[in-house]
Amino acid sequence: xxxxxxxxxxxxxxxxxxxxxxxxxxxxxxxxxxxxxxxxxxxxxxxxxxxxxxxxxxxxxxxxxxxxxxxxxxxxxxxxxxxxxxxxxxxxxxxxxxxxxxxxxxxxxxxxxxxxxxxxxxxxxxxxxxxxxxxxxxxxxxxxxxxx
Amino acid sequence: xxxxxxxxxxxxxxxxxxxxxxxxxxxxxxxxxxxxxxxxxxxxxxxxxxxxxxxxxxxxxxxxxxxxxxxxxxxxxxxxxxxxxxxxxxxxxxxxxxxxxxxxxxxxxxxxxxxxxxxxxxxxxxxxxxxxxxxxxxxxxxxxxxxx
DNA sequence: ATAAATCAGTACTATTTCGGTACCATATCG
DNA sequence: CGATATGGTACCGAAATAGTACTGATTTAT
Numbered sequence: 158x159x160x161x162x163x164x165x166x167x168x169x170x171x172x173x174x175x176x177x178x179x180x181x182x183x184x185x186x187x188x189x190x191x192x193x194x195x196x197x198x199x200x201x202x203x204x205x206x207x208x209x210x211x212x213x214x215x216x217x218x219x220x221x222x223x224x225x226x227x228x229x230x231x232x233x234x235x236x237x238x239x240x241x242x243x244x245x246x247x248x249x250x251x252x253x254x255x256x257x258x259x260x261x262x263x264x265x266x267x268x269x270x271x272x273x274x275x276x277x278x279x280x281x282x283x284x285x286x287x288x289x290x291x292x293x294x295x296x297x298x299x300x301x302x303x304x305x
Numbered sequence: 306x307x308x309x310x311x312x313x314x315x316x317x318x319x320x321x322x323x324x325x326x327x328x329x330x331x332x333x334x335x336x337x338x339x340x341x342x343x344x345x346x347x348x349x350x351x352x353x354x355x356x357x358x359x360x361x362x363x364x365x366x367x368x369x370x371x372x373x374x375x376x377x378x379x380x381x382x383x384x385x386x387x388x389x390x391x392x393x394x395x396x397x398x399x400x401x402x403x404x405x406x407x408x409x410x411x412x413x414x415x416x417x418x419x420x421x422x423x424x425x426x427x428x429x430x431x432x433x434x435x436x437x438x439x440x441x442x443x444x445x446x447x448x449x450x451x452x453x
Numbered sequence: 454a455t456a457a458a459t460c461a462g463t464a465c466t467a468t469t470t471c472g473g474t475a476c477c478a479t480a481t482c483g
Numbered sequence: 484c485g486a487t488a489t490g491g492t493a494c495c496g497a498a499a500t501a502g503t504a505c506t507g508a509t510t511t512a513t
Contacts, residue, residue: 159307159309159385159389159392159423161307162499162500162501163500163501164500164501166416169416184458184459184460185459185460186459195502195503197502197503197504198501198502198503200459200460200461201501201502201503203460204460204461204462207460207461214459214460214461215459215460215509215510216458216459216460216461216508216509216510217457217458217459217460217509217510217511218457218458218459218509218510218511218512219458219459219510219511219512220458220459220460220509220510220511221459221460222460233419237307241307244307267430267434267435267437268314268317268435271381271426271427271430274426275307275423275426278419278422278423278426279419282415282419286415287415287416289415310470310471310472311471311472312471312472332487332488332489333488333489334488343473343474345473345474345475346472346473346474348488348489348490349472349473349474351489352489352490352491355489355490356490362488362489362490363480363481363488363489364479364480364481364487364488364489364490365479365480365481365482365486365487365488365489366480366481366482366483366486366487366488367481367482367487367488368480368481368482368487368488368489369488369489370489
């Protein structure tokens with residue numbers, strides 16, 4: 158299906174909730190209620206997001222999470238990468254020397270370019286964009302790397 | 306990691322091998338040797354590709370597989386879809402009414418647009434393109450749907 | 454100082470998906 | 484009819500995923 162994991166999906170929803178009031182600190186509990194997910198689940202993914210530097214965390218009473226930077230400066234690619242690691246459509250496009258077919262298949266290089274096109278597509282959409290209901294006119298141009 | 310499955314990856318390699326001699330009929334055995342994979346695996350994915358109409362199959366002695374149409378008219382999206390089903394980054398972007406968060410998360414519509422951008426990126430690269438070592442200059446422009 | 458609230462880290466388990474294999478049926482050619 | 488191939492189905496083991504639980508650390512408030 159070519160999909161991101163559920164956790165990643167949830168993460169975008171949680172990040173969107175944070176972006177709604179970027180100045181405030183939100184507890185994991187509050188966010189869980191907001192997006193209708195279990196607290197442990199939300200807590201888990203917030204830790205990952207904090208580890209990746211996308212959110213700041215605060216301990217103790219009245220602690221919680223806050224966006225580490227403006228929603229315009231956080232891309233969907235950032236969130237996906239934080240949750241799933243480096244974006245790579247195939248084994249060999251993320252890291253070479255693994256599939257053993259490399260000398261014979263000949264399609265590796267081109268997969269890498271497709272990869273890059275998709276990574277750029279994800280990088281080109283910010284968290285702020287995700288909050289816009291369905292507004293902006295005019296396509297965002299995305300390019301696959303030269304020489305495909 | 307946001308990746309296609311290994312089978313899909315293998316499928317592109319097998320399709321590339323077929324595209325190398327599009328007029329001939331290749332047995333599963335021959336293709337398996339060519340791409341250095343086990344016969345049952347190659348056989349399995351060829352069945353799927355045949356079912357999706359991307360290759361024609363011929364039974365009996367001297368039977369085998371052949372590209373159903375010119376490699377220029379087979380896209381990477383075709384192969385991915387044949388192997389993995391409809392392209393959809395999230396549950397809800399492939400099919401609504403499943404995640405229960407839809408009324409609250411607000412990011413669903415935008416995921417759908419990202420989806421579409423990626424689907425178009427994959428659709429814009431043909432099997433013939435995949436065979437080119439690393440040649441063509443000039444980016445292929447891809448657009449996310451209007452109103453993101 | 455103590456208790457409460459909240460995040461941090463680790464570990465565990467159940468479920469699902471994926472990759473791979475086996476088997477038998479069916480079709481074609483000689 | 485027999486050899487060669489694909490078609491279809493079913494199965495199994497391994498890995499990834501999702502979710503849960505528990506314990507520790509930190510901060511605030513009283």
